[in-house]
């Protein structure tokens with residue numbers, strides 16, 4: 080028996096994500112919610128989104144919550160709220176999901192990937208320090224240019 084045969088006989092595939100168990104816990108509430116949304120044809124915003132925003136804000140102990148379409152939009156809005164855009168660099172862990180880098184690009188900034196495993200953690204720190212030094216230098220150059228007219 081070859082190694083390949085042995086492996087396929089004994090190893091069960093491990094699904095990347097198995098949401099069945101998590102969904103089972105909330106299936107009734109989700110289905111009732113979908114039914115309500117469809118009946119109200121409230122596919123964008125509407126009373127359910129408003130109720131979610133109010134409940135989630137209360138849960139987080141903050142005044143407001145803004146519902147968005149997906150995680151990429153949430154990251155992009157967070158970056159824009161921090162005034163991150165063209166000319167800025169954002170250091171990301173190299174093993175992140177592509178959406179993280181796309182949000183940085185959509186905000187107009189440049190994603191900079193850094194290794195983040197335990198052995199290479201200093202690489203991430205060095206990368207952040209390098210980006211910070213470059214950013215300080217750029218700001219000083221801009222200020223010097225502004226002063227010299």
Ligand SMILES: Cc1ncc(COP(=O)(O)O)c(C=O)c1O
Nearest residue numbers: 149150151152154175176178179
């Ligand atoms: C690390 C990371 N960033 C961002 C996202 C946002 O993804 P989406 O826009 O599909 O919600 C995901 C989704 O899996 C993610 O894993």
